[in-house]
Amino acid sequence: MAATDIRNVAQLLQLSLDPRQNKQAEAAITQEAQKPGFSLILLQIVASETFPSTIRLASALYFKNFIKRTWTDEEGNYKLPQNEVVAIKQELIGLMTSVPPNMQAQLGEAISAIAESDFWERWDTLVDDLISRLTPDNATVNNGVLQVAHSIFKRWRPLFRSDALFTEINHVLSKFSTPFLTLMENTDAVITKSQNNPAALQEAFTTLSLIMKLFYDLSCQDLPPVFEENLQAISGLLHKYLVYDSPALHTDDDSESGVLEYVKAGIFEALILYVQKYEDAFGPLLAQFVDSSWNFLMTVGLETKYDILVSRALQFLTSVARIPQHAQAFNNPQILGQVIEKVILPNLSLRESDVELFEDEPIEFIRRDLEGSDSDTRRRAATDFLRQLMTQFEKLVTDGVMTYMNHYLEDYAKDRKNNWRSKDTAVYLFSAIAAKGTATAGQGVKNINPNVNVLEFFEKHIAEDLTAESIEPILKVDAIKFVYIFRSQLTLQYWRVAFPLLVKHLGSSNYVVYTYAAIAVERVLFMTDDNRQPIIPKVDVVASSKDLLQHLFALIQKDSAPEKIQENEFLMRCVMRVLIFIRDGVLPTTDLVLTNFINITKVIRHNPSNPRFQYYHFEGIGALIRYTASTLHEKLEKSLYDPFAAILQEDVQEFIPYVFQLFAALLEANPTGTLSNYYKGLITPILMPALWESKGNVPALVRLLTSIIPRGAQDIVQNNQIEPILGIFQKLVASKTHEALAFELIENVISSLPLKALEPYFVTIFQLLLTRLSNSKTELFSQRFITFYHFISAREDKGLGTDFFIKITDQIQHDIFKPVYLTIILPDTQKLTRPFDRKTAVVSFAKTLTDSQAFIDRYPKGWSLTCEKLLELLTNPPVPPAFDDVIPDQDIDDLSFGVGYTQLNTCRRLPQDPFPEIVDVKSWVGQFLRQADPRHNGRISKFVQERLSPDARQNLLDYMQG
DSSP states (O other): OOHHHHHHHHHHHHHHTSTTTHHHHHHHHHHHTTSTTHHHHHHHHHHOTTSOHHHHHHHHHHHHHHHHHHSBOTTSOBSSOHHHHHHHHHHHHHHHTTSOHHHHHHHHHHHHHHHHHHTTGGGTTHHHHHHHHOOSSOHHHHHHHHHHHHHHHGGGTTOOOOHHHHHHHHHHHHHHHHHHHHHHHHHHHHHHHTTTOHHHHHHHHHHHHHHHHHHHHHHSSSOOHHHHHTHHHHHHHHHHHHSOOOGGGOOSOTTSOOHHHHHHHHHHHHHHHHHHHOHHHHGGGOHHHHHHHHHHHHHOOOOGGGHHHHHHHHHHHHHHHTSHHHHGGGOSHHHHHHIIIIIIHHHHSOOHHHHHHHHHOHHHHHHHHSTTOOOOOHHHHHHHHHHHHHHHSHHHHHHHHHHHHHHHHHHHHHOTTTOHHHHHHHHHHHHHHHEESOOBTTTBOOEEOTTSOHHHHIIIIIHHHHHOSSSOHHHHHHHHHHHHHTTTTSOHHHHHHHHHHHHHHTTOSSHHHHHHHHHHHHHHHHOBOTTSOBSSOHHHHHHHHHHHHHHHHHHHTSSOSHHHHTTOHHHHHHHHHHHHHHGGGGGGGHHHHHHHHHHHHHHHTTSOOOHHHHHHHHHHHHHHHHHHHHHHHHHHHHHHHHHHHHHHHTTOTTTHHHHHHHHHHHHHHOOSSSOOHHHHHHHHHHTOGGGGGSTTHHHHHHHHHHHHHHHHHHHHHHTTOHHHHHHHHHHHHTOTTTHHHHHHHHHHHHHHSOHHHHGGGHHHHHHHHHHHHHHSOOHHHHHHHHHHHHHHHTOGGGTOSHHHHHHHHHHHSTTTHHHHIIIIIHHHGGGOOSHHHHHHHHHHHHHHHHHOSHHHHTOHHHHHHHHHHHHHHHHSOOOOOOOOOOOOOOOGGGOOTTSSOOOOGGGOOOOOOSOTTOOOHHHHHHHHHHHHHHHTTTHHHHHHHHHSOHHHHHHHHHHHHO
């Protein structure tokens, strides 16, 4: 590898760190990445101390992303040359043990990505390689080895049990567990020896922190036998370091956790796992940890550096309290009083650091505070512990908490100005015990503790804070959050008062207050009553929607920097919800909404930084298109073309899949039959192979292409664009990820383009499908293939039909139709789940019985088998899905941000009925067979008598005579 290559890549990496040149530099790096040996150049840059650490880190980051993209294809085959694969595996472990921690983290992720496909069968030397590098006391090397091991073994944590998984784990444990325990002992010895050497102690504790992560990894699926045999000794070691202290490990910064805190948090994490999964083995050793946890929680300071540790300790006690025999220790009013006073209240109460966060980093305060967020806050952990105790001793805990809550409310009443924190604690306490179970994203808290009265508390203590002009902003937030959490409990009469107040609070000057108001307004607009009607009258919201939207957009764009505009996804989510709620009520306000969306799009495309904001933003544009484009499509097309074209030209990858979906929605909303020049101009660029390389683009491109083809059929034929489209189909059909899209595209092509134009290609199309079917079919592929067969077979009116299908397959291999029909189509048609697919299958079978010549001449037995399957389908006839214009709520945590494609629900294509003229399939089948019989000189009646069993005959005659 030439030194010039290395220098060139290093120079490009340096340029990529400069915002003014990063686009060009990244494009040049992409070119370099095509050359063989590129990955090894990146590793050499990481390894070389002659380059600045920023370039080495950039190289490690690029290497990680390069490996994730290019290691293997969907079938698990290497995409890199074999010699490069071997060299990477040989170099990576040694390199990882010698570079600084920030580079280790990037290389560790790359190793994890490689292990995903290769470990352990194709990389069975890895564990031995790791073990051979472990040393008794060299922390730098050991930490590198443990980092690698953790990056591979942590993959086991979320996986479901399977034979393959346990084979892999046993392979690791058979080699790794004993050296791992030896390292644990050695590290303990090094710590003991390093008491007076702060630097060595820090390093040894870093090793211990990694050991705790690996202890969890190795135990996460099952209790390793070696650990079970040594559980007493391991517990002793865990307990030693749970209570360990050394001034040398204390951090100077009260807000920054140090390695001592991380080690103890890691120990708690392992203890939680062992309590939850291995209580039978670990139970007898539990008492010392429970006592130490109490002592710790009763003496720990309020500094934020202990937050992670406090929340882990509380989570540990919560998991102990889940086990009835251990929970009994709390079944006493005096002990519970101690628990509430000494452990729960100090961690539920607002601290100075919380108030500072509220004022200085409001968006961070909201994310930590929001119900359902996964932040490890003291409040969250204390609440969970309290609720767990409540599930065991509901009345006892409620009474205990109410005593303290009333005390805090009395304290607030004495001096409302200075004692506002007492009310904050009281409201938090009430919320903690009033809610039972987990709050749902849609409805908030559904189940309530029967020993409290939510509405009475709302009237007495919350309503006043919603209406008061001058109270502490945090109490205002508490009131809004109370409404948000208990939204399902408020009746319509309460909502009539509460909703306008929530909207009014959007006008607050306080960031947290107006953001919480937006969160609450959004969720209330999502809620419906038992009849699926909104709980807030649409007419009320439409009347104020212009001011509401204008205000929300103003809040979003208060600071014009791209990252500040995107900072607050809650405001954009509220915009989206208002548009979905008012539907065509937005028509008078379209200009205002459109202008704001376009302005925001133009700014944030320069620096996409918040995927959630982006999703809600484009979902909002989708809602605007959905509800206004049928009347204003020209205005929308004209206005959106430039910002969308700029996104495509500048290759803003995060936005491109959204843009394609919105283009498709715009096109489908335009009721005229022809394709405008606007879309004709899109056909050539979207058929370019380069666009289809990005996985995230593919579903959105298919969505757009299948919207264009029916309207642009004539142009596509004239411009010789059939072959590029079929080339895309060929690529999709070879991919398990995109196989469903392949069928979507080809069915669209066949139903839209003239058959004459497609004639030369049918054999190839069918051959590709049959090859996939015989070589590597999946359950989904089989189902879609069956649907495809029925789609062809049912469309005799378009020159297709059963005999057409047989004619094409005969050209591939004579009579190949027979085994396909007998082993796949007939037995599995019943498994089709989508109503319109089942309806098409009914039509397909009926037309086969009446009009297929092949089923008379070549497959006489097939006629009776087809008839039986048709009767089976009719026992549970497909009912068209009721038209439902409800846009589903996307659970934001389930969105696959980062992989490039997120479905916009406002642009989701509704399923189309292929045979809308057939309303009742049972009566249609009878009538169709009855009318076809004389057309074929009584042949169908004859076959019914000759070829069917008595039961089948009677069933079919019932339909025909009906």
